Amino acid sequence: MRQLVILCMFFSLLVACSSGPESSDTEKKEIFISAAASLSGALKKISEDFEAEHPNVNITLNFSGSGKLAQQIQQGAPVDVFLSADQNWMDVLEQDNLILPGTRVNFAKNSLVFISQKETDKKIHTLKDIDPGSIGQIAIGNPKSVPAGNYTKEALTNLGLWDNLIEHFVYAKDVRQVLTYVESGNAEVGFVYGSDLHRTESVQVLTEVDSDLYSPVVYPAAVLSTGESPELAKVFLSYLQSDSAQAVLENYGFMNY
Incomplete structure (x- = not known):
């Protein structure tokens, strides 16, 4: 009888050991990503590709101005990865x-x-051609929370135009809203990223802003110390730097770092 009990215990242990990894492999895992609004199209595609390679992973995306997202994280929002503009x-x-x-x-x-x-x-043809007396409303991201707006302010300030145009500005919560303002005619003109041109066929480029007038637009990403899935977040961050993910970003108008 004692041998039978020991045998049963041994068999139960084998079943537990063999079933443990299998159940953990099939368990759905979550990654929460907060990203700059300008990344929305590219990151949706990258996330879909990542999920296809990792069927047990589900990615939740949250897009807005980088400043607003950072403030949400400071206030305790459950985020694993932050992508800023x-x-x-x-x-x-x-x-x-x-x-x-x-x-x-x-x-x-x-x-x-x-x-x-x-x-x-x-x-x-150049920003110097902007005439405050004949220009209508100008849509820009709010410089306090939207990097595109801050880059715009930097460029116009360096040209000595900011103060002369300040009464014409319509402030948007992110670059997507800037694009909407111009598309709808609520603003005559606006400042967006080059990559935003891939979102619409309803706008045209009047001029590219001289890159010497503003700081380099470089996108950083990081795993958050408060996230619940740091190891999985690191895997995603590694994938973001892969050739396939970089090709998606390039297709959406971004430049490789």
Whole structure:
């Protein structure tokens, strides 16, 4: 009888050991990613490709202005990975010890363009051609929370135009809203990223902003120290730097870092 009990216990242990890994492999895992609004198209595609390679992973995406997302993280939002459109907001989180050390990487670059509706006959070859007396409303991201708006302010300030145009600005919560304002005619012109041109066929580029007028538009990413899936987040961050993910970013108008 004693041998039978021992045999049963041994058999139960074997079943437990063999079934444990199988159940953990099939268990659905979550990654929560907060990313700059300008990344929405490319990151949706990259996330779909990542999920296809990792069937047990489900990615939840949250897009907005980088500043707003950083503030959400500071307030305790459950985020595993943060992708910013500038270094400043990533610096803020790093200073607050909200970034997992050693995980911060730069993964893409962008440019700034000045746009209008496609039907307009307005001709502006350089920003110096902007006439405050004849220009209508200008849509820009709010410089306090939207990196594209901050880059715009930097460029216009360096040209001595910011103060002269300030009454014309319509502030948007992110670059997607800037694009919507111009598409709908609620703003005559606006400043967006070069990659945003892949979202619509309803606008045209009046001029590309001279890159010497503003800081380089470099996108950093990092795993957050407060996230619930740091190891899985690191796997995603590694994938973001892969050739396949970089090809997707390039297809959506970003430049490889």
